[in-house]
Amino acid sequence: MRSALATLGGTLPRPRWRRPEGWTIVTLLIAGVLSLPILVIFAHVFVPASEVWLHLRQTVLQDYVVNSLILMLGVGVGVLLIGVSTAWLVSMCDFPGRRAFEWALLLPLAMPGYIIAYTYTGMLDFAGPVQTQIRDLTGWGYGDYWFPEIRSLSGAIAMLTLVLYPYVYLLSRAAFLEQSICVLEVSRTLGSSPWAGFRRVALPLARPAIITGLSLALMETLADYGTVQYFGIPTFTTGIFRTWFGMADPGAAAQLAALMMTFVLVLIVLERYSRRRARFHHTSARYSRLPRYRLKGWARTGALVACLLPIVLGFVVPSSQLTQWAMKTTHMWLQPQFLGLVWNSVSLAAIAAVLAVFLSLIMAYGKRLESSRTTNAAVRIAGMGYAIPGTVIAVGIMLPFAWVDNTIDSFMRDTFGISTGLLLSGTLVALVFAYCVRFLAVSLNTVEAGLGKIKPSMDDAARSLGSAPRTVLWHVHMPIMRGSILTALLLVFVDILKELPATLILRPFNFNTLAVRAFELASDERLADSASAAMAIVLAGIIPVILISRTISRSRPGHDTPA
Amino acid sequence: MIQRPITALASLTVAAVTALTLPLPLFANDEVNVYSARQEALIKPLMDEFTEETGIRVNIVSARADTLLQRLRSEGRNTPADVLITVDAGNLHNAKEAGVLRPVDSEVLKEAIPESLRDPEGYWYGLSMRARPIMYVTGEVDPEQLSTYEALADEQWQQRICIRSSSNVYNQSLVASMIIANGEEETEEWARGLVANMAQPPRGGDRDQIRAAVAGVCDIAIANTYYLGQMLNSDDDTERATAEAISVFWPNQEGRGAHVNVSGAGLITHTENVDNAVKLLEFMASDRAQQWYAEANQEYPVKPGVEWSDTLSELGDFKPDAVNLGQLGEYNAEAVRLMDRANWR
Secondary structure, three states, rough: OOOHHHHHHHHHOOHHOOOHHHHHHHHHHHHHHHHHHHHHHHHHHHOOHHHHHHHHHHHHHHHHHHHHHHHHHHHHHHHHHHHHHHHHHHHEEEHHHHHHHHHHOHHHHOOHHHHHHHHEEEEEEEEOHHHHHHHHHHOOOOOOOOOOOOOOOOHHHHHHHHHHHHHHHHHHHHHHHHHHHHHHHHHHHHOOOOOHHHHHHHHHHHHHHHHHHHHHHHHHHHHHHHHHHHOOOHHHHHHHEEEEHHHHHHHHHHHHEEEEHHHHHHHHHHHHHHHOOOOOOOOOOOOOOOOOOEEHHHHHHHHHHHHHHHHHHHHHHHHHHHHHHHHHHHHOOOOOOOHHHHHHHHHHHHHHHHHHHHHHHHHHHHHOOOOHHHHHHHHHHHHHHHHHOHHHHHHHHHHHHHHHHHHHHHHHHHHEEEEEEEOOOHHHHHHHHHHHHHHHHHHHHHHHHHHHOOOOHHHHHHOOOOOHHHHHHHHHHHOOOHHHHHHHHHHHHHHHHOOOHHHHHOOOOOOHHHHHHHHHHOOOHHHHHHHHHHHHHHHHHHHHHHHHHHHHHOOOOOOOOOO | OOOOHHHHHHHHHHHHHHHOOOOOOOOOOOOEEEOOOHHHHHHHHHHHHHHHHHHOEEEEEEOOOHHHHHHHHHHHHOOOEEEEEEOOOOHHHHHOOOOEEEEOOOOHHHOOOOHEEEOOOOOOOOEEEEEEEEEEOOOEHHHHOOOOOOHOOOHHHOOOOEOOOOOOOHHHHHHHHHHHHHHHHHHHHHHHHHHEEEOOOOOHHHHHHHHHHHOOOEEEEEEOOHHHHHHHOOOOOHHHHHHOEEEOOOOOOOEEEEOOEEEEEEEOOOOHHHHHHHHHHHHHHHHHHHHHHHHHHOOEEOOOOOOOHHHHHOOOOOOOOOOOOHHHHOOOHHHHHHHOOOOOO
């Protein structure tokens, strides 16, 4: 898909008087501003390595690297297995409940990672109800029996897999649905079994989408702080916090962050290299109704279990625990402020989501028009915020914002004798900006994927008919990629709803969101009291999640029945 | 169709952001702005009472202590904050060192708050106190065997101790207090012994250590007193039953005393709202506010003569470590590194 874009420079007739330099400049400008916090953090790398760094290398660095790698590997395998298999089952097979699974499989997306970690710990911990029951029934004591330890590395892998597989599911399902059935039919006339058709045709064709989903899940895994911190697992993120705040050494913390980012870079480069010049947009635009494989007997049971399990474990179980807690603490959600929290969360998430997608559209289109090394690199760096913990991003935003504010203030004081104070810091503008930096990757990847599927000949045709680039984007591309844009909007919306660390530190006075409330109570170990706010996040997230699913079902060209 | 949809979309977003930003407080005279590392739920009722009494409105941003300090530093002289409320002496000390606090000279505060619980130069004042004693499962441990924090590294406690991660500031302060008392080398050896005696790798919070002990994972838990106090007053029956199975042992009573820490507050260097800010600090040191802290959050009042909550009284009287709390902050980074070396996760 992206390589297809790379070849674009050669195919687009670009008359000199319409050379879209404006787009390139705007793209670079947006990318530059959004990269600012990331660059501010990285500037710390050039602080000479302190003795703290030496100390880290001698003691804990190895743990950080090994644990983070295992975590990424485990979550990677987990989300691929669950995400791709369920996406294939609901897109290509027919079995009872398929329609419901289509959207229900997305539900765990609404569940913040740290909250699922709290609920499972509450249930499965040694002192929790499940193990207490076992001991009461059997009379065993500590050490007499084996029970999986939830607060461990494998526990963290399980928790993150359960809430992150929907990214892979979402993107691979969209890819499977968009595949022209011709290629699959060709493979079947050539004698392929359904399995071979999946393995040798559908899967390779869907690869860019699957990889995009995987990289989103892995970046989120790297940036996770809540879960690993609660489980007491030393990883890069917990290490960054300790070094920055416990040892008061931002330089060494940034060096840790930089090391962590190289993981992401290596992944991206590897994936790029493996794809090289392959192209993924379809040559045929002829779609017919998908003939689904009808599953029978064991295959049917297997499919049912495969789809049911992630939903039950990733959504039903944790939300029933939350509901149970919330029922015990009705006084928490009967407060009048509670509605205010909901309003703050939802409106802020909506505004920032619109802005993030808008910026992504401009950048993705700018890249399509003029795909140079500079634009590609700039866009890539701007998208890295997704792999950086929210608190670190927040610090990266505070520094330049306060600098701008203080500079303007000094200037105004010196020249006019008036103080302008802080214009941006501590306002919602800073917060919305933080969300854009942090979640740009989500909207950018989704929008780029949508744009990549549009054949370059469309651009050629529209442009040769005299349309300006902006008109092409608005009147040709956007209607075609409506599904991708809506998906991007909703994904970012849900992500912001769950976002915590940046909100916590950048928000203005007396401004609370659901995530802030849920976290404050949970961090004081008042899990039951935090449940109502957590439940509200989940509920507010469900609606967009269902909308996403409907959009995708409808996105298939030629689809004639509403899902 | 709109002719310039992108422009329209952009202006819509800007308008929406502005609309959301508008209802911000306009910083009138009768207000005081607080950055608080204590969660809003824990201070809001008290702030409301202050407003009722004085007519001064309190605006709050609550966040993690370390990030609030970072915010204060980058905002510099234009910060809107007047007061910083934070937990743990380490954080108060860091704020003082970072230059974001200014000394307050208030007879009311000096009279109310004992010397060891406030900064000698008046940069910050402790407002509530908590202790970190040894807790044991009643019946599983003979209290005769317990004596000091130091003795927890003895072999007899192998596989019997639950304590949370070294990333937690309460443990960092505890270790800092031991470095001050015993020196770095001895403390590191002690930390190694303690790690060897842990019944499970550190995970979860203080309450989790208490629960684990009662469930039988270990016999001893190290936790802050207010967690136990809150569990004892919980609406949840299992939670209450768990806490009731625990007894508190006050360590080092023959020596320096049990480790204590404070939540406290100070005035921001650049505030021009000194009168209101000092009023707020003085209010928080008043009998009424101190009483509220004790009852609502099960913390010890710092003001002598204010009654403890019934729950705290039942835990018994004790001798607190009299080291000036500011010193703990100085040793915080050293404590973290020491725990890294001792493999305390």
